[in-house]
Amino acid sequence: MREFLKETNYPHSGVQHVYEFPNGYGASVIKHDYSYGGKDGLWELAVLNFDLDREGALDYNTDITGDVIGYLSWKNVENYLQEIMEL
Numbered sequence: 701m702r703e704f705l706k707e708t709n710y711p712h713s714g715v716q717h718v719y720e721f722p723n724g725y726g727a728s729v730i731k732h733d734y735s736y737g738g739k740d741g742l743w744e745l746a747v748l749n750f751d752l753d754r755e756g757a758l759d760y761n762t763d764i765t766g767d768v769i770g771y772l773s774w775k776n777v778e779n780y781l782q783e784i785m786e787l
Contacts, residue, residue, distance in 0.1 A: 701781050706756075714738060721785045724751040725759070729777050736770020743777050744770040747784055762787060 706720040714732020726748040731737070735744040746768045748756035760766050764783055772780070 701778065701785075704781075704785070718748070718756060719781060719784075720748075720750055720756065723785065723787055724749065725762070725784050725787050726750055726756050727781055727784050728756070728758075729781075736768065737772065740771070742770070743772045743774065744768055745772060745777055745780050 701719065704719045704721050706718045706726065709716040712732040712734055714730065714735065716728060716730040718726065718728055720726040728746045728748055729743055731741070731743050733739055737744060747759045747762050747764050749759035750756050752759065764780065764787070769780065
């Protein structure tokens with residue numbers, strides 16, 4: 701997945717990884733005190749659509765999820781990234 705990592709940011713003293721895949725989808729994967737699970741060291745994931753917006757619009761209309769997904773281990777994040785890449 702590393703080859704699809706678009707950028708890394710550090711909001712709210714945490715970390716955010718933004719992924720962009722060749723199919724036009726991507727993901728925001730974030731962990732900080734205000735994200736779902738961040739205080740427990742877990743990750744929150746949102747599906748992004750780069751066809752809707754070049755910066756990556758949140759997309760709640762995929763088969764993956766209709767919202768953000770919180771409280772994820774990194775292994776769970778990797779599984780969701782694979783699913784998004786295959787949309």
